[in-house]
Amino acid sequence: MPTVPTLRIPREEDLRSSLRDPAVAARVGVWLGVCFTVAFLTGLYSHLLQNQPGWFVPLTRPVWIYRLTQGLHYLSGVACVPLLLVKLFTVFPRLFTRPPWGDRRQLLLHGLERASIGALAAAAIFQLATGLANSSQWYPFSFSFRSAHYAVAWVAIGALALHVAVKLPVIREAFAAPLEAGEHTEDDPDEDDPDKDDPDEDDPDTDDADRDDPDGGAARTGLSRRGLIQTTYAAVGLTVLAVAGGSVPGLRRVSVFANHYVPGGGIPINKSAHRAGVTAAATAPDYSLVVVAGERSVTLSLADLSAMTQRTATLPIACVEGWSASGEWTGVPLRDLLDLVDAASGSAVRVRSVQESGPFRSSLLVENVADDPVTLLALRLDGEPLSLDHGFPCRLIAPGRPGVLQTKWVGRLEVQS
Amino acid sequence: MTAVRASLGLVGAAVLGWGLWLMLGLGVDRLVGTVTWLVGGVVVHDALLAPAVTVLGYLVVRRLPPRVGRHAIWIAVMLGTLTLAVLPSLGRFGAKPDDPYLLNRAYAVWWVALAVLLVGVAATWELVVVPRRRDRATLPAEH
Numbered sequence: 094m095p096t097v098p099t100l101r102i103p104r105e106e107d108l109r110s111s112l113r114d115p116a117v118a119a120r121v122g123v124w125l126g127v128c129f130t131v132a133f134l135t136g137l138y139s140h141l142l143q144n145q146p147g148w149f150v151p152l153t154r155p156v157w158i159y160r161l162t163q164g165l166h167y168l169s170g171v172a173c174v175p176l177l178l179v180k181l182f183t184v185f186p187r188l189f190t191r192p193p194w195g196d197r198r199q200l201l202l203h204g205l206e207r208a209s210i211g212a213l214a215a216a217a218i219f220q221l222a223t224g225l226a227n228s229s230q231w232y233p234f235s236f237s238f239r240s241a242h243y244a245v246a247w248v249a250i251g252a253l254a255l256h257v258a259v260k261l262p263v264i265r266e267a268f269a270a271p272l273e274a275g276e277h278t279e280d281d282p283d284e285d286d287p288d289k290d291d292p293d294e295d296d297p298d299t300d301d302a303d304r305d306d307p308d309g310g311a312a313r314t315g316l317s318r319r320g321l322i323q324t325t326y327a328a329v330g331l332t333v334l335a336v337a338g339g340s341v342p343g344l345r346r347v348s349v350f351a352n353h354y355v356p357g358g359g360i361p362i363n364k365s366a367h368r369a370g371v372t373a374a375a376t377a378p379d380y381s382l383v384v385v386a387g388e389r390s391v392t393l394s395l396a397d398l399s400a401m402t403q404r405t406a407t408l409p410i411a412c413v414e415g416w417s418a419s420g421e422w423t424g425v426p427l428r429d430l431l432d433l434v435d436a437a438s439g440s441a442v443r444v445r446s447v448q449e450s451g452p453f454r455s456s457l458l459v460e461n462v463a464d465d466p467v468t469l470l471a472l473r474l475d476g477e478p479l480s481l482d483h484g485f486p487c488r489l490i491a492p493g494r495p496g497v498l499q500t501k502w503v504g505r506l507e508v509q510s
Numbered sequence: 511m512t513a514v515r516a517s518l519g520l521v522g523a524a525v526l527g528w529g530l531w532l533m534l535g536l537g538v539d540r541l542v543g544t545v546t547w548l549v550g551g552v553v554v555h556d557a558l559l560a561p562a563v564t565v566l567g568y569l570v571v572r573r574l575p576p577r578v579g580r581h582a583i584w585i586a587v588m589l590g591t592l593t594l595a596v597l598p599s600l601g602r603f604g605a606k607p608d609d610p611y612l613l614n615r616a617y618a619v620w621w622v623a624l625a626v627l628l629v630g631v632a633a634t635w636e637l638v639v640v641p642r643r644r645d646r647a648t649l650p651a652e653h
Contacts, residue, residue, distance in 0.1 A: 108564060110567075171595055174591055174594055174595040175587070175591035175592075175595070178590075178591050178594065179587065179591070181555060181560065182560070182563065185556075185560045185564070188556060209526075211552065212526060214552055214555070215548040215549065215551060215552045216529075216548065218548075218551030218552060218554075218555060219544075219547055219548050219551050222547070222551055223547070225595065225597070225598055226598050226603075226604070228598070229598035229599055229602075229603065229604040229612075229613055230604035230606065230612060230613075231598045231601075231603040231604030232604075233603070234543055234547055235539065235540070235542075235543035236536065236539075236540035236541075236543040236544050236547075237536075237540060240532075240536055240540070241533075241536060241540065241543075241544045243532065244529055244532035244533045244535070244536060244544070245529065245533065245544065245548070246529070247525055247526070247528050247529030247532060248526055248529030248530060248533070249529070250525055250529075251521075251522045251523065251524070251525030251526030251527070251528065251529055252522065252526050253522070254518050254519070254521055254522030254525060255518075255519055255522030255523055255526060256522075257518060257522075258515045258516070258518040258519035258522055259515075259519065261514075261515050261518075315574075315575075315576030315577055315578070315579040315580030315581075315583075316579070316580040316583045316584070320580060320584075321583070321587075324583070324584050324587045324588065325587065327588060328587050328588045328591045328592065331588055331592055332591060332592045332595045332596075335592060335595075335596060335624075336595070336596065349615055349617075349620040350592075350596040350599050350615070350617060350620065351599075351615070352598075352599055352604075352612065352613055353611050353612055354611060354614055354615055355611050361611040361612070362609060362611060363609075365608045365609060367608050368606070368608055
């Protein structure tokens with residue numbers, strides 16, 4: 094009678110491999126922690142810019158500061174994908190560790206550790222999945238991306254800190270031990286010899302990495318732990334390079350998987366006039382801009398705006414969706430418009446679009462941004478009149494500001510008391 | 511070290527708690543959607559992706575000669591992780607008819623080209639670079 098294999102839930106030892114080792118998990122995990130922290134801090138900065146609590150003063154110099162922080166946010170998030178997948182691969186067998194049922198205290202600690210790891214894994218996958226979906230303007234979920242991504246970011250960074258605290262001894266031990274079985278520790282003088290060959294590098298038939306692997310990992314797969322770590326770093330480089338052109342100047346043609354691409358260079362458009370429903374209002378012959386400060390107000394036609402002193406500034410537009418681009422904007426300095434209604438310097442200004450519904454149709458310029466000499470109500474982009482999709486007849490452009498707050502199709506400026 | 515661990519753990523737990531508090535503020539419908547995606551992501555990884563990778567490892571990679579197997583892993587890690595990172599682009603799920611600059615590249619074509627390139631790099635490495643290095647290593651040292 095042939096024996097029929099029985100199916101059962103795997104045990105930790107069933108999935109063991111030389112590649113699934115704390116030495117790999119710790120090294121990949123450090124970079125994963127670094128990338129998550131960068132993404133968290135830059136995301137927090139963007140959140141503060143968009144919500145502007147009273148104590149927060151936005152940075153306006155260098156003018157590309159937000160382009161930098163958002164580029165870092167997007168690319169560090171993208172870098173997390175290979176790092177997280179390999180990290181989860183290395184620790185996957187631990188999912189099947191048997192709980193210490195006989196010892197209540199150990200069982201409690203085991204449960205808490207599992208819960209923190211579960212929170213970390215869930216939050217990390219959630220952040221990457223929703224962030225990547227948002228970068229391509231894909232919203233297959235029923236919740237608001239911004240508020241959920243922000244709340245879960247705190248869960249992720251908190252769970253990360255908790256995880257590092259719990260695992261610190263394991264991490265230290267993993268770094269102190271040799272990466273490959275049979276290698277010497279850092280006390281060995283040979284370790285510092287750059288000419289010393291790594292036996293696994295060129296000789297895939299070596300069994301060095303397999304010495305402590307009861308089911309034969311490296312000898313069967315041919316890849317050492319060092320090889321897996323280097324491959325992970327290479328995957329990070331490849332994945333980042335594949336999309337970085339959306340936010341890194343010079344990589345536009347190389348990054349063939351970037352979500353936004355303007356063939357001849359230029360600034361992408363996140364929301365068209367058609368989608369915003371502003372075509373009629375923005376192109377109306379009687380369009381006018383109203384500037385209001387308390388009881389005082391002035392009304393300016395497009396011709397009036399064009400007749401005022403114009404200033405040209407090179408400023409980037411940077412978007413949370415992973416793209417940014419620089420343009421040469423020409424228009425009226427906002428401060429000149431505020432002077433028409435005798436607004437005191439240091440006044441905050443609410444900028445309103447002629448768009449009647451939808452998010453981001455108004456934005457607040459805090460004092461230092463409103464008074465900045467390169468904060469413009471732009472009429473032209475790269476020497477040409479603004480196109481309708483770029484905000485015709487005029488749009489806000491200010492340094493260090495999220496793209497969604499660079500209000501298009503501006504119809505009203507309200508100086509805040 | 512104990513104090514550092516304890517401090518980090520307490521700060522981490524407090525920050526995690528703050529995140530959960532913010533989640534509660536999302537409202538019932540949004541909270542349900544958020545929790546569904548939080549749990550769903552782990553289920554997709556632990557019940558589908560990780561077992562699939564494990565089974566492929568056992569059924570395919572371990573049956574290949576080691577020198578082929580390591581390149582198979584290299585290609586799988588490079589291409590597999592990139593594929594998941596650019597999945598929304600490959601599927602063009604967010605494409606909009608009035609936005610010609612969004613998701614406007616031939617992503618599938620570039621994906622195939624990249625796969626071919628990675629296979630080519632692996633083959634070149636194994637067939638050209640490795641034999642040369644081996645030859646160099648076996649030559650007697652010059653004095």
